[in-house]
Amino acid sequence: MSNEKYTGIFPAFYACYDDSGAISPERVRALTEYLIGKGVNGLYVGGSSGECIYHSVAERKIVLENVMVEAAGKITVIAHVACN
Numbered sequence: 001m002s003n004e005k006y007t008g009i010f011p012a013f014y015a016c017y018d019d020s021g022a023i024s025p026e027r028v029r030a031l032t033e034y035l036i037g038k039g040v041n042g043l044y045v046g047g048s049s050g051e052c053i054y055h056s057v058a059e060r061k062i063v064l065e066n067v068m069v070e071a072a073g074k075i076t077v078i079a080h081v082a083c084n
Contacts, residue, residue: 005076008041012048015055015063023059025066032070040075043067047080 013035016027035043045064046052052060064079071077 006042009039010042010044010076010078011035011040013043013045013063013067014049015051015059023055023062025062028063028066029070032067036071036074042076042078043071044078044080047078052080 013031016024016031018024018027032043045067046055046060055063064077067077
């Protein structure tokens with residue numbers, strides 16, 4: 001039995017930063033919208049790219065919350081919550 005919800009292309013999502021180096025909610029939403037427009041089936045947020053271990057919990061939340069704003073009901077989002 002397959003689960004269509006997890007079928008297709010699920011790239012690891014990279015955080016987006018503003019010009020001062022802080023997480024940019026606007027740029028996170030823009031990248032999410034761009035990837036949806038390119039036809040991804042979902043996003044894997046906070047994992048696999050390797051950068052999440054350098055983010056605080058608050059920064060991880062900012063990224064995930066803003067991905068969810070754009071992705072709501074359009075694609076599947078996998079939230080990585082573990083760490084090495």
